[in-house]
Amino acid sequence: MEPLLVRAARREPVERTPVWFMRQAGRSLPEYRRLREQHGFFDINRSAELTAEVTLQPVRRHDVDAAVVFADIMTPVLAMGVDVELVEGVGPVLAEPVRSQADVGRLRVPDVEQGVAPVLEAIEIVRRELRGDQAVVGFCGGPFTVAGYLVEGRPSRDFAVTKRLMYSEPRVWSNLLDRLSEAFAAYALAQARAGADVVQVFDSWVGALSPADYDEFVAPWSARIVDALREAGVPSIHFGTGTATLLEVMAAAGGDVIGLDWRIPLDEGWRRVAGRGVQGNLDPTALLAPWERVEAAARDVLARAGGRPGYIFNLGHGVLPDTDPDVLGRLRELVHRETATHAGAQKSHTSGTPA
Secondary structure (H helix, E strand, O other): OOOHHHHHHOOOOOOOOOEOOOOOOOOOOHHHHHHHOOOOHHHHHOOHHHHHHHHHHHHHHHOOOEEEOOOOOOHHHHOOOOOEEEEOOOEEEEOOOOOOHHHHHOOOOOOHHHHOHHHHHHHHHHHHHOOOOOEEEEEEEOHHHHHHHHHHOOOOOOOHHHHHHHHHOHHHHHHHHHHHHHHHHHHHHHHHHHOOOEEEEEOOOHHHOOHHHHHHHOHHHHHHHHHHHHHOOOOEEEEOOOOOOOHHHHHHHOOOEEEOOOOOOHHHHHHHOOOOEEEEEEOHHHHHOOHHHHHHHHHHHHHHHOOOOOEEEEEOOOOOOOOOHHHHHHHHHHHHHHHHOOHHHHOOOOOOOOO
16 A cells, blocks of 8 residues: 555555644653654664664654654764754754855765664564554655755854855855755765655755745756656645745755745645645644634635645644644544545546646
């Protein structure tokens, strides 16, 4: 049996809309918080068994259609020789930012089979534990977002230091993205070999760019990652936030599915990436509201999807830490119940794009 999410990513008719949630594993789950009392984040990633356990926790609790590998977008960067600390409430913090050609030259493209071996072993474990209709979603960071962390040294609101490097030192920038895209393509393919059915490229903060800057400074390297997956026959999801002005250029860079954040109506976003599937796009903060509002918002998203092939239900970004896990389970149940009635109607569509 091929996973539901894989068939949706290929814009094939499915018996119900697949559901998973970005950041479904981790901080919102009490069982994860108990683990974190004993283990640091990267300590979990150094253990295949612990990584698999955290990855599977939301699948057991919510019965979602996919398990997303529990790792950080900086996980493969550690194998490149970068010292990264995940600071609670802040994010990735580097003692020595990457801002010169010499800094880039010190980044090594790792042997991913060795550099992230526990994560790959965890994928193998998770794939064995899931049903045939459930998918393993692998992921890697997008070139801009990871480069931004490396250059800024920590999360940023405007990425001013990063943009200054892009504009004033374009050769340094291109060499940095060459290293990252080479490493991330290898990392994504290694996850697929280990058992990941779909790989999502998280370029979370790429919305800080204009379309012209995206086209010049990001698109070629994003394309390198998704093209490697396409050539290997692995479906990909290309996601960023704040991307309402970037959807066309992101779709041109590639990806079988374009992830939409909550800032754009799903039907409008789908129209603008014609020829691709879409994923999204319920506002994560909506899950903090009373259930009646959650239900209404979810129904609106589903109505905009219209039962067309090529749709994957998700949030417009990750699950927030204060989200009640029970709400995620109710939401998954709602989507499955409501979309199962569209299964027959989907067969009459010949395209995964809006009319």
